[in-house]
Amino acid sequence: MTLALSVDGLSVWYGEERAVHSVALEVPVGKVLALIGETGSGKSSVALAAARLLPPRARMEGRVLVAGEEMSALSGAQLRRLRGEKVGFVTQDALAGLNPVMRVGRQIAEVFQFHRNLNRRESAARAVESIEQVRIPEPAAVARLYPHQLSGGMRQRIMIAIALALRPPVVIADEPTTALDVSTQADILRLVRELCAELGTGILWITHDMGVVAEVADLVAVMYAGRIVEHGHAASVFDRQQHPYTRALLRTLHDMRAGQPGDPLFQIEGQPPSLNTVITGCPFHPRCPMATSLCATEEPVSQRFGGLEGTESGLVACHHLGDQAGAMT
Ligand SMILES: Nc1ncnc2c1ncn2[C@@H]1O[C@H](COP(=O)(O)OP(=O)(O)OP(=O)(O)O)[C@@H](O)[C@H]1O
Ligand SMILES: [Mg+2]
Known part of the structure; x- marks a missing residue:
């Protein structure tokens, strides 16, 4: 599988506060990866870091490969030249x-x-x-x-x-949160998908609209508290929802559609941890219905489920992955 974008071990700090924790992402050529998660989960930080557009006071670590070429080592003039050539970027704020x-x-x-x-x-x-x-x-x-x-x-x-x-081999788009109505947004994502399939461009698309994700994304990555908690083929993420956070997020889909413009996008009980909280265990455990004492003490590592290829595969960072798989069969 050829990758348009591959991000590995990506972390981002703003001063002392760490917004992104060892994130790994893969966008295959000509495919759409949707990055979803609550506000403040670190989506824009990942996008900006991957495009090497973080503000000067931010610091990043990790590897970013575009069409197999290392971007992390470049600086200054080299970067300006490569931006646009290697990575197309659509900001969260189209006016800016x-x-x-x-x-x-x-x-x-x-x-x-x-x-x-x-x-x-x-x-x-x-x-x-x-x-x-x-x-x-x-x-x-x-x-x-x-x-x-x-x-x-x-x-x-x-x-x-x-x-x-x-x-460019990859386009990174940070969708505006409120500026566009849902049908305009859906039209635009359909257009981008068509163009990218035509041109072989990979897309990393940050969106709040799950309906659009379900319709056009090939792959989905779910972010929580600066970490990717689930990453896989869209069909598998939507149908199986292996991570309890993914389930909570998707449950809000129906409510969101019925909601009014300007309503908070995701309404899951409790609050995500703030950046300066020291997290022990799974970052989602205080809000998780499945949490056990293990979840409170040990951070789960990403586990692969399914084969390496195919639509029934992905990565999930949850201590209860096995339990759920067992419960479902
Ligand atoms: N320039 C910055 N300086 C300091 N902290 C920042 C900066 N940009 C983002 N942060 C912090 O980093 C965390 C992640 O922010 P980020 O903008 O990446 O989240 P997001 O998932 O894109 O949110 P949204 O859905 O609201 O766009 C937040 O706690 C935010 O306050
Ligand atoms: Mg953002």
Whole structure:
């Protein structure tokens, strides 16, 4: 299996506080990995670290491979050049990702000027093609607009056009939490999925919309308190929900759909631990219905279930994995 993105032993600290704990993720070529979890679980920190875009006061450790090439060792000018070439990034905040005082066509054109040494006219033509590729009607007219003249969904399409412009092996997208309505978001993810399958790009997609995840993700990784607690094929994560946290998260799906815009996204009893809490045992044990004394004292390691390939396989960090498998058969 060829991997577009592979992250291993990734940890992130903001000052003394550790937001990400030894995370491992794999995004195969042309596939979508959805990264899900409550607010503050560390999803954006993983995305930013993988794209080497963390703020200066953050520190990271671990390996990031893009199409088999080590990214962790690069710095400065090398990184700027590789960003866009190797990793396309769509930020959580589409307005922050775009320059408000520059026409969107120009913003895309600059990518071609900087990375491909095209002149103004050639790069402008490529920008229009890029806008057309994300299925925006009248691309030449849209190229002349400023970000504030576009809807939230259109702005996100422009961000995607920029992210895909140089055909990077992987696109990392941090979905806006509230800015877009669910159907717009679903349309966009379907579009990205189509484009990436077409171009062979792998996607790491951070989302709060489980409905969309169920529909378009090939793989799912569930984050809790800076750790990946479950990682596997979407069908297996959804159907079997081996980790009690995954079950709790998916149970909120129905409530969420019935909820009002602006409602908290996941409502699971209790609170996740704050960054400065010292965690002993499984980070989920204070909220877990299955917790035993073992869970309170020993942190579970990720265990593989199923074969190495195939849709009935994955990784779960839970002391009760065996019990559940037994209970289900
Ligand atoms: N720049 C920063 N400085 C200090 N702490 C930070 C910074 N960015 C994130 N954190 C902290 O790291 C933890 C993980 O944050 P992160 O933004 O990665 O979570 P998230 O899963 O993306 O949340 P959301 O769903 O709300 O976007 C949180 O406790 C957050 O407060
Ligand atoms: Mg985030």
